[in-house]
Amino acid sequence: MNAQHGAVHISPDHDRLMTTAAELFVTVAEEAIAGRGRAHIALTGGSTPRSLYQLLATPAYQSRIDWARVEIWFGDERSVPPDHQDSNYGMADAALLSHVPLPAGNIHRMEGEVRPVEVAAQRYSDALSASFALAPGMLPRFDLIWLGMGPDGHCASLFPGTAALDVTDRTCVANHVPQLQTDRITLTFPVLNNAARVAFLVAGEEKAGMVARVLEDRRVGNEPPLPSQRIHPTSGQLLWLLDIDAAGQLQQ
Numbered sequence: 001m002n003a004q005h006g007a008v009h010i011s012p013d014h015d016r017l018m019t020t021a022a023e024l025f026v027t028v029a030e031e032a033i034a035g036r037g038r039a040h041i042a043l044t045g046g047s048t049p050r051s052l053y054q055l056l057a058t059p060a061y062q063s064r065i066d067w068a069r070v071e072i073w074f075g076d077e078r079s080v081p082p083d084h085q086d087s088n089y090g091m092a093d094a095a096l097l098s099h100v101p102l103p104a105g106n107i108h109r110m111e112g113e114v115r116p117v118e119v120a121a122q123r124y125s126d127a128l129s130a131s132f133a134l135a136p137g138m139l140p141r142f143d144l145i146w147l148g149m150g151p152d153g154h155c156a157s158l159f160p161g162t163a164a165l166d167v168t169d170r171t172c173v174a175n176h177v178p179q180l181q182t183d184r185i186t187l188t189f190p191v192l193n194n195a196a197r198v199a200f201l202v203a204g205e206e207k208a209g210m211v212a213r214v215l216e217d218r219r220v221g222n223e224p225p226l227p228s229q230r231i232h233p234t235s236g237q238l239l240w241l242l243d244i245d246a247a248g249q250l251q252q
Contacts (some may be wrong), residue, residue: 004227005201005215007240010247014051014203016250017243021052021201024239026064027143028197032143040132042073042145042187042195044156045088047145049201053080053096055181062100071131072097075145077110077187079117087112101164110185112171115181117174124172124185140171142195145187148201153210153226156192157184160227162224169219189230196236200228215240 011017025041032039043049055061079085082093089109097107108127114120132140132209133236147155157175164175167188175184192198211217214228231238 005217005231006136006198006240008240008242008247008250010201010242010244012244014243017201017203017241018051018055021057021199021241024059024199024241025052026061028137028144029065029070031064038069038071039144040071040140040142041074042142043092043133044075044146044148044201045078045087045091048148048201050091050095051090052146052201057096057099058086058125067100067102068106070102071108072102072106073108073128073142074110075147075155075192076184077112077120079112079185080182081113097243112185117185119132119183121170121172121174128171133148139190139194142191144197144199145192145195145219146230147192147198147200147208147228148215149210149214149228150201151206151210152179153214153228155200155228155231157186158227158230159184165227165230192231193233194236195233197239198231198233198236199241200231201241202246203243205248207246208248211240211242211246212251217250245252 009020011020029039074088077088080086082089110124111120128140149155154158159177162175162177164173164186167173168190170188171191172187175186177184214226
């Protein structure tokens, strides 16, 4: 199924959604490694991605990936230490990273414990510049960026009405989220939209209304596009991987 905001793949249940996502991860890693010798993949947080990471950690999947040639990044992070229960890195590490033969230097976490958070964001920008050998003004090109979608339509830590939505001259920024009374670290829209593939992974009936609103452009009055509607890869592919429950209110 194709929609205005990308190609949509609907799985009949949660398990097959995870299988579809895992196969995409493997395919992207294989193609990138075969083409350039490395695969750069950015992970996301949340309960649905946790299921994907746990599946990738099983022998059937982890044996299909040359982990020594995979570089793991993160799309965003909370302002917490890596061992905190809310840490995106901590979740990914427990579900996947600690179970596969990834060299420590291939894992690039955002330092959510660093204060001020602007310093952590700048460090991540510097890490991106170094790893991707970026000249000034250039953007990293990820092979795959995983995204979830919040009930307010946010993705990464790009929340409606926040300052980071308007940043175009930096790759990673601190973003104050007043509705949650917290600060986050996030990649910016230019980076997300420069990826070769961006994949939203969304499951559950509670997301169905927002999925329909985003994919079918159901706007209220003259409201601006939601953050998830602003993901339009400039020279890449946008995928929406949904289970049947999350797709339940789509009319197409």
